[in-house]
Amino acid sequence: xxxxxxxxxxxxxxxxxxxxxxxxxxxxxxxxxxxxxxxxxxxxxxxxxxxxxxxxxxxxxxxxxxxxxxxxxxxxxxxxxxxxxxxxxxxxxxxxxxxxxxxxxxxxxxxxxxxxxxxxxxxxxxxxxxxxxxxxxxxxxxxxxxxxxxxxxxxxxxxxxxxxxxxxxxxxxxxxxxxxxxxxxxxxxxxxxxxxxxxxxxxxxxxxxxxxxxxxxxxxxxxxxxxxxx
Amino acid sequence: xxxxxxxxxxxxxxxxxxxxxxxxxxxxxxxxxxxxxxxxxxxxxxxxxxxxxxxxxxxxxxxxxxxxxxxxxxxxxxxxxxxxxxxxxxxxxxxxxxxxxxxxxxxxxxxxxxxxxxxxxxxxxxxxxxxxxxxxxxxxxxxxxxxxxxxxxxxxxxxxxxxxxxxxxxxxxxxxxxxxxxxxxxxxxxxxxxxxxxxxxxxxxxxxxxxxxxxxxxxxxxxxxxxxxxxxxxxxxxxxxxxxxxxxxxxxxxxxxxxxxxxxxxxxxxxxxxxxxxxxxxxxxxxxxxxxxxxxxxxxxxxxxxxxxxxxxxxxxxxxxxxxxxxxxxxxxxxxxxxxxx
Numbered sequence: 001x002x003x004x005x006x007x008x009x010x011x012x013x014x015x016x017x018x019x020x021x022x023x024x025x026x027x028x029x030x031x032x033x034x035x036x037x038x039x040x041x042x043x044x045x046x047x048x049x050x051x052x053x054x055x056x057x058x059x060x061x062x063x064x065x066x067x068x069x070x071x072x073x074x075x076x077x078x079x080x081x082x083x084x085x086x087x088x089x090x091x092x093x094x095x096x097x098x099x100x101x102x103x104x105x106x107x108x109x110x111x112x113x114x115x116x117x118x119x120x121x122x123x124x125x126x127x128x129x130x131x132x133x134x135x136x137x138x139x140x141x142x143x144x145x146x147x148x149x150x151x152x153x154x155x156x157x158x159x160x161x162x163x164x165x166x167x168x169x170x171x172x173x174x175x176x177x178x179x180x181x182x183x184x185x186x187x188x189x190x191x192x193x194x195x196x197x198x199x200x201x202x203x204x205x206x207x208x209x210x211x212x213x214x215x216x217x218x219x220x221x222x223x224x225x226x227x228x229x230x
Numbered sequence: 231x232x233x234x235x236x237x238x239x240x241x242x243x244x245x246x247x248x249x250x251x252x253x254x255x256x257x258x259x260x261x262x263x264x265x266x267x268x269x270x271x272x273x274x275x276x277x278x279x280x281x282x283x284x285x286x287x288x289x290x291x292x293x294x295x296x297x298x299x300x301x302x303x304x305x306x307x308x309x310x311x312x313x314x315x316x317x318x319x320x321x322x323x324x325x326x327x328x329x330x331x332x333x334x335x336x337x338x339x340x341x342x343x344x345x346x347x348x349x350x351x352x353x354x355x356x357x358x359x360x361x362x363x364x365x366x367x368x369x370x371x372x373x374x375x376x377x378x379x380x381x382x383x384x385x386x387x388x389x390x391x392x393x394x395x396x397x398x399x400x401x402x403x404x405x406x407x408x409x410x411x412x413x414x415x416x417x418x419x420x421x422x423x424x425x426x427x428x429x430x431x432x433x434x435x436x437x438x439x440x441x442x443x444x445x446x447x448x449x450x451x452x453x454x455x456x457x458x459x460x461x462x463x464x465x466x467x468x469x470x471x472x473x474x475x476x477x478x479x480x481x482x483x484x485x486x487x488x489x490x491x492x493x494x495x496x497x498x499x500x501x502x503x504x505x506x507x508x509x510x511x512x513x514x515x516x517x518x519x520x521x522x523x524x525x526x527x528x529x530x531x532x533x534x535x536x537x538x539x540x541x542x543x544x545x546x547x548x549x550x551x552x553x554x555x556x557x558x559x560x561x562x563x564x565x566x567x568x569x570x571x572x
Contacts, residue, residue, distance in 0.1 A: 129325035135288055136395075137338035137385065138315035141307065147337075151328055 003201065010202025011209060022203070026210050029187040032100060033168035036107035040115050040167075041160050048119025048159075049145060053131075063120070069113035077106050078176030085177065098179035103187065106173030111163035118159030122152040158225040165218040169211065188214075236300045239264040239425055240285060240393060245294035247280060255280050255449040257294070262393070265423040267415075269436035271456045272446035278429040279397055281446065285427060286319045286395045299392075315342055319395035323402065324382030326370035331357070331381050334370050338389045356388035357381075360414055376407035383414060394418065396428035400435065408435075415439060433457055434524070434531070447493065447572045454570035457541045458496040464489055473569065477537040481513035482569035493572040498543040500568035503532065504561045505552060513566040516540075520558045525549075534562055 014022050051062060083089060085097045085105075096102040130151050134144040149156060171189035178185030180194055188207045195204040240262040247255040255277040262268060262285070270278045283289035284296065287303060287310050296303045298313050318338065326334050332353050339349045357363050360380040365373075373381060379399060386394060396415070400408045416439065418424045430436050433456055436443045445456050462475035473480040473494050482494060502508065508515065518540070522533030530549040532542045540562055554560070 127325055129321065129323070130327075132288065132321065133325045133327075134337075135314065136286065136319040136321075138311065138318070138341045138389070139337075140311045140341070143341055147327070 007201040007205045011206035014203065014206040015209065022206055024183065025186055025188055025191050025207060029168060030214070032104050032187060033107055033164055036104045036167045037111055037160060037164040039108050040111040040163050044112050044115030044163070045119050045149065045156065048116040049123050049149060052120045052123035053148070066113050066117045066120070070117055072110065072113065074110060074170040074172030075176065077109050078173035081106050081173060081177045097177060098181060098185060100178070100185055102177035103174045103185050106177045107167035107170060110170050110173065111167040114166050115159050115163040118162055119156060122155030122159060123148060125155065126152050154225045154228045158222050161218055161222045161225065165215065168214055238262055239299060241297040242285065243295050243297065245284060245291045247284065247291045253449060257281065257451060260444070260451065262425060262427060264425055265419070266441040267419050267426045267439055268428070269440035269443045270427070270429045270446055271433055271436045271443055273456070273459065276446040277449040278446050282319065282395050282397055282427065282429055286317055287314045288319070316391060317393040317395065318386040318389050318391045319397060320382050320386050320399050322398035324379055326373070326378055326381060328371060330366065331368045331370055332366040334381060335385045335388045338385065352388045356384035359387055360384045361410065376403050379403060379407065379411065383411065387418065390422070391424060393425045393427065396426065398429050398431065401431060412439060452572055454495040454572065455497050456495065457498045459493060460538060461493050463491050475538055478516060480569055481566040482571065483566045484569065484571035495570050495572060496564055496568055498531070498541045500564050501540065501542045502563040503542050503544055504563060507561055508563050510563060512563045514564050516562045518560060518562060520554060520556055520560060523556060534560060536562055
């Protein structure tokens with residue numbers, strides 16, 4: 001029990017003393033996750049919209065695959081990333097492995113199915129009269145698409161937040177692709193794994209508290225936008 | 231650019247549209263003249279909304295052509311969007327975007343690339359036109375059904391369309407909002423010369439507002455009015471054919487060979503009403519009771535129940551001379567040749 005209390009005290013000390021190492025890791029984690037989420041949004045929202053609004057052969061299959069990818073284990077992404085980006089791999093010349101780019105890429109592939117799938121659901125839930133109304137008012141194709149997305153904006157924001165949550169909390173691919181290099185690719189989750197294994201429970205706990213704070217904020221925002229969208 | 235007949239603002243030629251392999255609309259020729267009011271009437275599933283969507287270039291027919299302002303509108307989407315910007319449609323259950331009333335009305339103006347000042351002026355004018363001045367900053371989703379319908383109309387009017395399509399816009403409204411909307415429709419047509427094409431279930435409304443009424447039945451434009459429309463079976467009685475609604479039997483002369491079931495209609499103007507039995511050549515005579523009396527512009531519309539509810543039209547003078555009241559017993563008489571087979 002003392003061990004836990006000592007850990008909590010140490011964690012609070014680190015947080016309130018504005019420990020550079022801790023805040024550096026938190027800032028890097030959020031930066032990586034935000035970048036990955038931004039790109040996943042740019043790719044996932046249009047793809048989700050297209051899948052939702054078009055009828056094509058194999059659409060149910062695509063939706064099943066997207067659902068499966070939402071639960072993709074992070075180590076699988078790490079494994080695939082390593083297979084393609086390690087020094088001797090086909091894309092090794094890009095020198096992404098053990099660099100921030102690889103961590104961001106891994107997080108991108110983890111949040112992409114989340115954002116795509118939730119966008120798809122958001123667009124499918126939009127009242128069909130939105131398409132008709134926009135067209136009767138003289139909107140072109142792009143404006144119609146934009147209008148539909150705007151009508152689903154709260155559900156879309158919830159989708160993006162869920163994607164960010166997936167990216168910021170993952171550990172497997174960040175560890176395998178980033179290598180947990182101090183001041184370079186170390187994120188909250190990889191640092192927690194490392195510090196706890198070293199016996200630095202307080203340090204790990206301080207980061208854990210930050211991660212919890214991020215998760216809590218994400219959930220509050222998610223709930224807020226879901227309620228607002230109803 | 232291929233050109234059509236310039237006498238008409240809008241023209242439909244040889245239109246065929248299918249849905250799930252079934253032909254739901256067949257229109258050989260439908261001309262719409264500039265500045266007139268048209269009504270499309272017919273029972274549910276007759277194809278009114280499909281026809282309206284094809285006319286307003288929302289839906290592409292499987293076959294046939296739409297000519298707008300003398301130009302044949304093909305399948306090119308940018309051309310269709312361009313033509314669509316001269317028209318607009320108001321829906322039965324209008325959708326207002328989840329924003330303010332002002333932003334809703336500005337939507338179509340922005341799509342046309344209109345500047346902010348012009349947009350604001352048009353929003354104010356359109357709201358004033360429908361009697362909702364001061365509603366601009368209200369949230370669209372907090373409006374009542376009638377207010378929402380008026381905002382949808384203002385959104386359409388702000389675009390100053392040359393053709394306005396109205397799809398059953400008074401269907402779910404109370405009497406107050408129906409008459410308010412009818413007034414607005416008449417004013418738009420008179421003051422702006424806007425061509426109006428409307429669908430409605432209310433035959434009275436159609437004949438009251440429109441210069442021309444098109445009756446649609448089973449996806450086709452038919453010559454009969456949609457009054458006194460009955461569903462039933464054809465029975466043969468010697469050399470004559472009877473139409474049995476299940477409640478009454480009607481003699482008719484139209485050719486129904488090979489058909490077992492169908493619809494017939496009788497124009498209210500073709501029905502004679504009498505307080506005594508008539509000794510005439512007319513094959514159909516029924517005794518019934520007056521259930522409704524609607525007086526309108528020198529004409530009285532009577533509802534008469536003879537086992538089926540009939541609509542009869544007589545002059546105000548005849549109505550008063552006959553001393554008819556609600557509950558009066560009367561004979562309805564019409565010729566077998568007045569029965570139209572649909």
